[in-house]
Amino acid sequence: MVSSILEGPTDSDRDIVESCFRKCEHLSSSKDFKCDPRLCSLCLGILQFKFFDERKTLVKRDTPDDMAVRIADIVKEEGHQIDSFSLEVSIPSIILENECSIQNDVLQDCKSSMSSFRIRLIYNHTNSSKEVEKALDCNNSCKRRKTGMDDSVDAANDSTVSCGECSDSTIGESDLVGEKPFNSLANEPCHFSVYCYRTPVCFGGRYLKYSRNVSQTRWIIDDERMGETSVEEIIGGNILQMCHGDNYKFHAAGREDIDVRMLGTGRPFLVEVQNVRHIPSELLVRVKNLKLVGSQGWNLMREGEAEKQKQYAALVWISRPVKDEDLQCLSSLKDVKILQRTPIRVLHRRSPLEREKIIHWMKIETIAGSSQYFLLHLCTQAGTYIKEFVHGDFGRTHPSIGSILGCRAEILQLDVTNVKMDCFLSE
Structure with missing residues (x-):
């Protein structure tokens, strides 16, 4: 739907979200639930676009398009240039109790192909996290093996599940079996934030080193730099600046001493750049055949190192x-x-x-x-x-x-x- 901001919203996008709203409204109106009628007890306001922003200000978006505009603005503010993206959604642990319903009725029609650029929508709900923590503590206590020791000693030795551990990856279905779904009062919406990032991008090529005072990687001994500079900093620094990335890692097929030149066809290398925003020096170091490579670049280097x-x-x-x-x-x-x-x-x-x-x-x-x-x-x-x-x-x-x-x-x-x-x- 964020892509629709760039191309125009589609009818299918609206149909999906409106269908979700109808399901949430039906569940919220059930006699079994006592909650704030303005906030859905199933999604805790996620599908109603009610949330607390980073400044803890209550925000209400009227339409999916408004929400998509907010996300697209964040992507633009961070300076990313993209032609596709993957959408990730992080939801409170309490919603795992309704995972089957959400997967079947909400997310089934919202799948997209995987992309190197990811937009993660993060929803946190403090009160529900505390309830899940209590439920897990109770379940863990029931599952403890009887050792004949005093209860106080057993409790002291048992680790406590922290709020940080109450995540999608640590809570299994068996942990929540028997719990009544939607058992908390939906009296406040989730806290919402958007996190944009790109999976690491690799550039491969061959470098030639003409100086006998340039090391391959940054070399510091007792806070003193050895050599004039390094191949790693010259190549990686320029690629990082060109890509507007966060940081980089330099990998080469072998290494030469600082006083050894690298001539001929050059030495193969890879530069792995984190969170690239843009996908786009020959005095001491020159690069040949620089290109954007995928995971096959690693395979080529490993195969060559064995027999080179x-x-x-x-x-x-x-x-x-x-x-x-x-x-x-x-x-x-x-x-x-x-x-x-x-x-x-x-x-x-x-x-x-x-x-x-x-x-x-x-x-x-x-x-x-x-x-x-x-x-x-x-x-x-x-x-x-x-x-x-x-x-x-x-x-x-x-x-x-x-x-x-x-x-x-x-x-x-x-x-x-x-x-x-x-x-x-x-x-």
């Missing part, structure tokens, strides 16, 4: 001049298995384990005018510690470039040149 390979380019120094035999030796090695114990530099945050990894291939590119420096290009299994594979980490990684060449080896710079995953490759 990563390619690197490393600037390496060795303690002796590079020989032609070194080039041939490293180039001839294929699918070499190495054992890596958790590196010393990450022992404070990682479990001390030994992991087997695979080096798929390597090749050396010499640097003109330098005899002890070369570029090492290699492709490895995901999760390989490249820095430790070069220098050996005091024997914790074996074999290493140093042990293969029979000399000391150190890594000076490292770039990720490719993350071999199929997700987010196309525009």
Whole structure:
């Protein structure tokens, strides 16, 4: 019906609500009920559009259209841009006693398809909640097993059901069996409020990192920022601003150290934005193939992480001049298995384990005018510690470039040149 405010109300909308009114008026006029004739004892004023607003002011809307206008105004005030929505209704617990009647006679014809944008209508009725709480307390007392202990001790050990627990998800039909329906005086309407939100929206793509002073995620140690900024803040912050969302979460397929660049086709990532209102920087970080993705984005990333390979380019120094035999030796090695114990530099945050990894291939590119420096290009299994594979980490990684060449080896710079995953490759 809120959508009717944008397109014009339909006759079917009016027929549904008017039918509900007739049922409520019939129940309210029954001899079994003693209540304020101006307030329906079945719906507590919900279908009469009587309620207390956020300022506890009694409000009465004359027609469903008036109610829909109020809800539509709230959506517009919060700045949401939508093309569809799902409507959620939260009602007092006392109305659960009439759940069957309400479901069959009121809500059956008001179903709508699920949408990522939700409008929740919240009705609270303090007095009826207290009555349900008392009924539940009584039922729980009757259900207590006889243990032979004194009643006072048993009562002291039994937990009390709080008002917050008297919700749709915690009250079963068996808890209310035997209770007389509509047993409370309908002497005041419900408190009504509207809550608008959108289920999380995911954006997927690939990022490239050109700086050696930018971490992947926000990195703070002892209240001091490490690095200039982070990929997470650059990408997530811009997407959040574009979408007018509340907050975001950044997820990537693996990570690189702060001093490692991410080049080539980029690293796959997802940004999950909460409560997006609008669905719509290349100096340090650039994003490729940014797109709106659904739950399949998670599946693509998880499937790729299990089998992905990563390619690197490393600037390496060795303690002796590079020989032609070194080039041939490293180039001839294929699918070499190495054992890596958790590196010393990450022992404070990682479990001390030994992991087997695979080096798929390597090749050396010499640097003109330098005899002890070369570029090492290699492709490895995901999760390989490249820095430790070069220098050996005091024997914790074996074999290493140093042990293969029979000399000391150190890594000076490292770039990720490719993350071999199929997700987010196309525009």
